[in-house]
Amino acid sequence: MTLARFVHVADNHLGRRQYGLIEREADFAEAFQEFVEKTLEIRPDFVVHSGDLFDSHRPYPHVMLVAFQGLRRLAEAGIRVYCVAGNHDLGPRPGGGRGSQLPLLAAALDGWFVDLGYHRPLMEEGDVLIAGLPYTPRQEAPDLRRALRALGGERRRRGGRSVLVLHQAVEPAVPRFRAELRRRDVAALGFDYVALGHVHDRTIPAGEVLRGPVVYAGSTEIVEEREIPRAKVNGKGFFSVEMEEGGEIRMEKWDLRSVRPFVLVRDDAESEGDLERIRERVLSELDAAGGSKRPMVRIRLRFRGSPEELRRFERKLGDELGDRVLRIHVTAEGVGGRTVGEAVSSVSPEEILEEMLEGDAASLAKEIYRLASEGKRGGEIQEEIDRWFARWVRG
Numbered sequence: 420m421t422l423a424r425f426v427h428v429a430d431n432h433l434g435r436r437q438y439g440l441i442e443r444e445a446d447f448a449e450a451f452q453e454f455v456e457k458t459l460e461i462r463p464d465f466v467v468h469s470g471d472l473f474d475s476h477r478p479y480p481h482v483m484l485v486a487f488q489g490l491r492r493l494a495e496a497g498i499r500v501y502c503v504a505g506n507h508d509l510g511p512r513p514g515g516g517r518g519s520q521l522p523l524l525a526a527a528l529d530g531w532f533v534d535l536g537y538h539r540p541l542m543e544e545g546d547v548l549i550a551g552l553p554y555t556p557r558q559e560a561p562d563l564r565r566a567l568r569a570l571g572g573e574r575r576r577r578g579g580r581s582v583l584v585l586h587q588a589v590e591p592a593v594p595r596f597r598a599e600l601r602r603r604d605v606a607a608l609g610f611d612y613v614a615l616g617h618v619h620d621r622t623i624p625a626g627e628v629l630r631g632p633v634v635y636a637g638s639t640e641i642v643e644e645r646e647i648p649r650a651k652v653n654g655k656g657f658f659s660v661e662m663e664e665g666g667e668i669r670m671e672k673w674d675l676r677s678v679r680p681f682v683l684v685r686d687d688a689e690s691e692g693d694l695e696r697i698r699e700r701v702l703s704e705l706d707a708a709g710g711s712k713r714p715m716v717r718i719r720l721r722f723r724g725s726p727e728e729l730r731r732f733e734r735k736l737g738d739e740l741g742d743r744v745l746r747i748h749v750t751a752e753g754v755g756g757r758t759v760g761e762a763v764s765s766v767s768p769e770e771i772l773e774e775m776l777e778g779d780a781a782s783l784a785k786e787i788y789r790l791a792s793e794g795k796r797g798g799e800i801q802e803e804i805d806r807w808f809a810r811w812v813r814g
């Protein structure tokens with residue numbers, strides 16, 4: 420007998436404007452809306468959301484509205500959403516600590532949206548205990564593990580069915596040196612289902628009936644190019660989960676139709692002949708792309724020719740494909756990693772910074788760009804850098 424049925428979703432990254440394209444921002448909103456539609460059809464007892472609802476801790480007002488309207492539809496259908504903040508949802512709070520938009524949504528949705536955190540990590544929905552903590556960075560992993568042990572103890576004390584919701588890098592999905600937690604430690608806490616976010620490739624359930632699975636729902640759209648190959652095989656979407664009285668778990672995979680198809684071609688090119696071969700490859704992959712939207716074409720070349728040759732190639736492809744694709748984005752790297760040419764419709768400064776820099780440096784550069792583009796002046800930007808530096812030194 421089924422005791423409870425819920426939906427597990429994560430990493431919607433609302434507001435992400437990939438390649439600076441407004442169409443890509445709309446794609447992320449549409450994937451989220453399709454998740455809402457399908458969830459209304461499923462009519463689960465509740466939803467767990469494992470973080471990164473937003474792409475930024477400062478979403479634009481229209482992006483907040485997309486989130487609010489979708490969540491309100493679930494609320495009106497009597498479906499409560501239990502959410503934790505992901506690293507993208509979180510930003511610095513003046514005076515210390517981290518904050519997100521989730522408390523605002525919780526207040527606006529009057530109990531139908533629950534922001535699980537260190538302040539309130541446990542809730543009960545019917546007979547099911549739901550525990551969750553926000554993203555906790557690696558340098559605070561000891562605090563996270565302590566809090567998890569306490570939640571595991573509380574679960575044992577109460578008994579009954581239980582779900583744990585987290586947004587973390589868990590080994591072995593993530594290599595040990597970048598992970599905050601190990602899967603077997605998480606599994607040992609004894610929850611019937613562990614709903615994870617952060618890794619954007621979804622976990623494919625290993626069988627029909629499971630015990631205590633530790634599962635990434637995956638992102639609902641393609642956030643990073645490296646997700647493309649697995650998205651082609653496994654799709655993008657969310658899970659519905661049935662909890663049986665005896666502790667068995669049955670998962671069902673739901674794919675989203677609105678996800679933008681990608682044609683990704685990485686190749687070496689030394690001559691115009693090679694470019695011709697690559698052009699044919701793009702055309703045949705485009706024929707096989709499928710999907711309900713015009714594909715995004717992404718070509719990454721290691722290239723020995725001239726920038727003129729590359730531009731001719733890009734123009735020819737553009738003329739040929741024009742209305743069959745959303746956009747063609749070609750980057751070419753010369754010998755030694757030097758960029759010899761880039762042909763792209765419109766790229767945001769954030770995208771360029773992301774390509775140029777890595778990790779903390781990219782985040783800091785984007786933060787400074789954002790502050791400057793919001794009209795912040797020297798002193799305020801300086802304060803932000805000081806806060807960043809203080810955190811970096813502590814970490």
Ligand SMILES: [Mn+2]
Nearest residue numbers: 430471505617
């Ligand atoms: Mn994410």
